[in-house]
Amino acid sequence: MRTPTLLTHLDRWAFDRIATREWPGAQRVLPKLTRSANHGLLWFGVAAGAAALGGRPARRAAVRGIASLAVASATVNTLGKRSVRRARPLLDAVPAMRRLHRQPFTSSFPSGHAASAAAFVTGVAFENKWWGLALAPVAASVAFSRVYTGVHYPGDVLAGAALGVGAAFAVRGFAPTRAQLAPPARPRAEAPALPGGRGLFVVANAGSGQRSGPRLDRASEVYGVLPHAEVVVCGDPDGPPLDKALEEAAEQAKARGGALGVLGGDGTVNAAATVAVRHGLPLAVLPGGTLNHFAYDLGIETYAEAARAVESGEAVAVDVARFRAEPHQEGQRFLNTFSIGAYPELVRIRERWAHRIGAWPAGVLAAWEVLRTAAPLSMEIDGERRSVWLLFVGNCQYRGLGTAPVRRHDLADGVLDVRVVHGGRLARTRLLAAALLGTPRSSPVLGEARLPRLRIGGLPDDVPLAFDGEVTTVNGELALEKNNEALTVYRLLPT
Numbered sequence: 232m233r234t235p236t237l238l239t240h241l242d243r244w245a246f247d248r249i250a251t252r253e254w255p256g257a258q259r260v261l262p263k264l265t266r267s268a269n270h271g272l273l274w275f276g277v278a279a280g281a282a283a284l285g286g287r288p289a290r291r292a293a294v295r296g297i298a299s300l301a302v303a304s305a306t307v308n309t310l311g312k313r314s315v316r317r318a319r320p321l322l323d324a325v326p327a328m329r330r331l332h333r334q335p336f337t338s339s340f341p342s343g344h345a346a347s348a349a350a351f352v353t354g355v356a357f358e359n360k361w362w363g364l365a366l367a368p369v370a371a372s373v374a375f376s377r378v379y380t381g382v383h384y385p386g387d388v389l390a391g392a393a394l395g396v397g398a399a400f401a402v403r404g405f406a407p408t409r410a411q412l413a414p415p416a417r418p419r420a421e422a423p424a425l426p427g428g429r430g431l432f433v434v435a436n437a438g439s440g441q442r443s444g445p446r447l448d449r450a451s452e453v454y455g456v457l458p459h460a461e462v463v464v465c466g467d468p469d470g471p472p473l474d475k476a477l478e479e480a481a482e483q484a485k486a487r488g489g490a491l492g493v494l495g496g497d498g499t500v501n502a503a504a505t506v507a508v509r510h511g512l513p514l515a516v517l518p519g520g521t522l523n524h525f526a527y528d529l530g531i532e533t534y535a536e537a538a539r540a541v542e543s544g545e546a547v548a549v550d551v552a553r554f555r556a557e558p559h560q561e562g563q564r565f566l567n568t569f570s571i572g573a574y575p576e577l578v579r580i581r582e583r584w585a586h587r588i589g590a591w592p593a594g595v596l597a598a599w600e601v602l603r604t605a606a607p608l609s610m611e612i613d614g615e616r617r618s619v620w621l622l623f624v625g626n627c628q629y630r631g632l633g634t635a636p637v638r639r640h641d642l643a644d645g646v647l648d649v650r651v652v653h654g655g656r657l658a659r660t661r662l663l664a665a666a667l668l669g670t671p672r673s674s675p676v677l678g679e680a681r682l683p684r685l686r687i688g689g690l691p692d693d694v695p696l697a698f699d700g701e702v703t704t705v706n707g708e709l710a711l712e713k714n715n716e717a718l719t720v721y722r723l724l725p726t
Contacts, residue, residue: 242386243320249378249385250324257379258328265376268344271300273373274351277366287523288532291409292358295402299354303346303398311346311394312338317387325381335382342383342391345374349395357399357408409530418643420719422513423490424544428457430489431515431541432480434503436473438466439495439520449494453517456538460492473499477506485510490541490721494534496520497567501699504718505564508551513719515541522700525566528639529722540721547724548716549642552626554698556707565626565698566718569711571687572608572621572652607654611689618654624711625650628681645715646681653678685711 254261267273278293285293317340322330348370356363374392377383383391425431435449450462461483465476477491484491492515493503500516507514517537518526529549531537540546554569555562607618625648627639688708695704 238386242384245385246320246378247324250326250381254379258326261372261376261379262329264372265344265380265382268348268373268376271304271347271351273369274300274347277351286532287527288359289362292355292362295358295399295406295408296351296354298406299350299395299399299402300347302402303350303395304343306394306398307341307343307346307391311341311391312343315340317384320381320384322381329380339383340387340390341394342374342377342387344377345383345388345391346395346398348373349392350398351395353396353399354402357403418548418716419724420513420546420548420716422544422546422719422721423488425457425489425541426459428453428460428492428538428541430484430487431457431460431492432484432487432489433457433460433462433492433494433515433517434473434476434480434499435462435464435493435517435519436466436495436499437464437470439499449519452519452534453492453494456534457492457541466495473502477503481506481510481512484512490515492517492541494519497522497524497699498701500525501564501566501701504551504566508564508714508718513546513721515721524568525699528567528642529720531722536723537721540723543723544721545724546719546721547643549718549720550627550645551714551717552624552647552711553714554696554709554711556705557710562710563698563703564714567626567699569624569626569696569698570622571610571690571694571696572619608691608694609689610687612651613686614688616689617651620652620654621650622652622687623650624648624685626713643716645713646683647685647711647713649678649680649682649685651678683713687711 264273274296278297281289281293316338319335319339352363352366352370355366374388377388378385423430433453435453437449449464453460453462461480463476463480464470465473470476471479477493481491483489490513491503491507491510493500494517495503497520499520503516504514506512515537516526516529516531517534518531519534523532526532526537531540549566551564551566552569553562553564607620609616609618610622611617612619612622625639627642627644628646628648630638630640686708687710690705690707690709692706693704694706695702
């Protein structure tokens with residue numbers, strides 16, 4: 232018979248002290264809390280609430296928290312409990328009112344509840360430390376409840392918590408956070424520092440990002456972070472048209488030696504960028520739309536972050552892409568994506584329904600309709616005739632697999648990210664199968680290239696195309712090209 236070690240004695244002594252002590256209010260709360268955390272249900276509920284009610288940062292934190300929890304749970308159940316067989320504590324010292332109705336029968340070491348709690352909260356903290364700190368007392372209470380109800384020794388809980396933290400670090404190593412993969416600070420660009428926003432002329436689109444419910448006061452949102460900025464609101468019956476408001480704001484900013492600002496979604500930001508490039512002005516982007524792809528890839532997720540960059544004068548130069556129908560020379564610019572084929576139709580259907588049922592359900596409805604009815608287009612890509620379901624062109628290289636690009640790491644890489652879904656027999660089925668198997672890049676229906684320019688010809692008249700979430704039609708041959716480092720934008724630079 233082995234003699235218990237000093238650590239085992241301390242563990243049992245601590246358990247007995249907790250079991251025999253009265254904890255005011257704990258009897259009403261902790262048993263319920265520990266049951267709510269069974270199978271991670273508490274944390275799944277928190278994640279679901281964040282995903283439904285929060286914005287993109289909250290959804291990202293929820294996903295990272297659940298991924299960390301999953302790794303911790305798998306490690307506890309496959310390695311931890313099988314490698315150390317430890318009997319559960321004796322319940323003699325635990326008051327009957329505290330005990331669980333159903334006692335666990337697996338090994339006491341380590342605590343799965345503590346591992347899941349620590350993993351989830353640490354994962355969330357990697358995305359936002361304040362959210363992690365807010366959830367930390369809940370996680371600590373869940374961990375303590377396992378000792379309080381008599382199902383674990385304190386050592387089991389500490390070991391589980393350490394394992395959970397390690398699982399969150401493992402997930403971060405495999406899938407780095409945005410802070411770890413922040414867009415490069417280069418190339419830095421000159422932009423005036425505007426304390427309080429003095430000298431910044433902001434055009435705010437009242438219609439961007441609006442869902443059902445009271446309309447937001449866009450001017451107050453800007454003044455809340457930049458009290459000395461000049462703001463004009465467009466997009467409602469009483470406001471000026473967007474193009475006129477941007478031109479007037481740019482002229483005033485030019486005269487004052489300031490900058491142009493924009494609050495809105497990607498379509499609004501596109502219009503502002505076109506004006507800023509033409510006037511040679513730096514642009515401040517406040518993410519006020521539904522998706523805010525450009526702002527997020529820039530590293531701006533909140534109005535406060537945009538404001539800090541404006542006040543400090545931190546800015547970078549980014550690429551702007553352009554498409555034009557020859558022989559017309561001006562064309563239109565895009566900051567994010569350009570596409571022909573199934574996607575423009577998806578955008579058109581989504582916009583038709585978004586104001587009635589919301590952006591996300593409208594997107595699902597549009598995707599279903601497009602998959603059911605879409606047909607391939609015949610076109611020439613750099614002189615070669617092809618049958619194409621979808622032609623996607625990104626301004627700079629996107630990260631992500633196949634036809635599901637996720638984000639950009641470098642907004643000044645000088646390339647167009649070209650992805651083509653070819654037509655042919657069972658093309659959609661084959662591409663879907665490749666995506667499910669995790670091998671979309673090897674699918675024969677998907678082609679990819681990184682190019683400085685692209686020509687598209689042989690299109691039907693008035694073919695629809697989408698750029699930065701907007702839909703238009705064109706006739707004639709299209710030329711796509713890059714304007715490298717053409718736009719100066721405010722963003723916080725890594726220290």
